Amino acid sequence: MSDHSDVHTETPAAHAGHRHGVPADADRRHLTAALVLLVAFIAVEVVVGVLSGSLALISDAAHMLSDAAAIVFALIAMRLSARPPQGGYTFGLKRAEIMSAQINGLTLLLLAVYFIYEGIARLIHPPDVEGWPVLVTALAGIAVNVAAARLIGRADRTRLNIEGAYQHILNDLFAFIAAAVAGLVVMLTGFTRADAIAALVVAALMIKAGYELVRDSGRVFMEAAPAGTDPAVIGAAMADRPGVVEVHDLHVWEVTSGYPALSAHVLVEPGGDCHTVRRDVEGLLSERHHIGHTTLQVDHIAPETLLIGATPTGAHCGDAHGPAHRPAPAGPL
The missing domain is CATH 1.20.1510.10 (Cation efflux protein transmembrane domain)
Structure with a gap:
């Protein structure tokens, strides 16, 4: 089974969103x-x-x-x-x-x-x-x-x-x-x-x-994020989904009025189901942030990266763009 999922999707609800009312x-x-x-x-x-x-x-x-x-x-x-x-x-x-x-x-x-x-x-x-x-x-x-x-x-x-x-x-x-x-x-x-x-x-x-x-x-x-959209908030929400270790190379822009698009590289914990994580993240983007045109590259993070404590981004992307988003640390019990 492949440990990589690189899929473009456009959910029906979001597609209807940029077929204007x-x-x-x-x-x-x-x-x-x-x-x-x-x-x-x-x-x-x-x-x-x-x-x-x-x-x-x-x-x-x-x-x-x-x-x-x-x-x-x-x-x-x-x-x-x-x-x-x-x-x-x-x-x-x-x-x-x-x-x-x-x-x-x-x-x-x-x-x-x-x-x-x-x-x-x-x-x-x-x-x-x-x-x-x-x-x-x-x-x-x-x-x-x-x-x-x-x-x-x-x-x-x-x-x-x-x-x-x-x-x-x-x-x-x-x-x-x-x-x-x-x-x-x-x-x-x-x-x-x-x-x-x-x-x-x-x-x-x-x-x-x-x-x-x-x-x-x-x-x-200039391919700025749509007005009222904060990529940092979106990245943090994606990183907090179950099974996600890191999100980087996150880009949010508008193709035209009312047609937002997003691409990102998502790293998943070893042994995680890339396709399940991708579908979960797509649902989050569509329902909470109203972004249906998404291209997500989803990979397993290498186990040795976690063992030696190296930065996950460095293990996958030599030229990553923008900040890396990781799950929020768990609070005290």
Whole structure:
């Protein structure tokens, strides 16, 4: 009987976990409907913004164009990520969703820089702004963006690319609210700098949303552990399972949003059943830590290693990565 078990598994429950709760077809329908709403409104907003001289409306029209692009990127990424693995792409193209989220985040940051520059320039040299076209268009924009946000909100926002598109829409909604306030202020007081101030408020919101998208997608690209997951806690829990002597070379990462994966080298006491230990550890990872995509190399530890008191890791791996996890010492009786 072999003393080695090196098995990749994916439990049914965990596999269902990264088949997201909302069907992909429904996600696409929601995003497509939101896209149609936005494109129809962009043309109206550009015309009114140019005629009224409103930076808030022109900036928001550009932001809405980025919203539409964000939704297009999300739809393309959903198509690509659904393709089955083939050739050298052993996970398929699932990270296309993360690329979409990163593009959306960077777009928000670049737009924010431009509108900060233009907003400051207009604070120094305020142009003439007509308040009523700004107010009317902004109120219509609020209605359109509320409808679009509700549509995208029905999709699976645990996917970063969909969350990226949602953040674009949500920031655009805030922008319209700011533009409406600016239009009202201009109408009532003639204070035209209110338009530029509204654009700066929108830019600040863009920076926040863009930074969060770039940060979260960057974690996936850098193969960091999923947010809220502590590999040290997982390693200690694995090491405390019956028959386990040590766990090392532990890696936890996300293939894409909601698709965590884990690999590790598990050493089992001499004479232990490697397959039983592997199944037990897999159950722990799936049920307690919600990780179903696992690759575990399970070996018997050499008896001589225990006799001479050598470090188990050194006996098996010349280049082990990360800390070794061993069972907690038994407390006093």
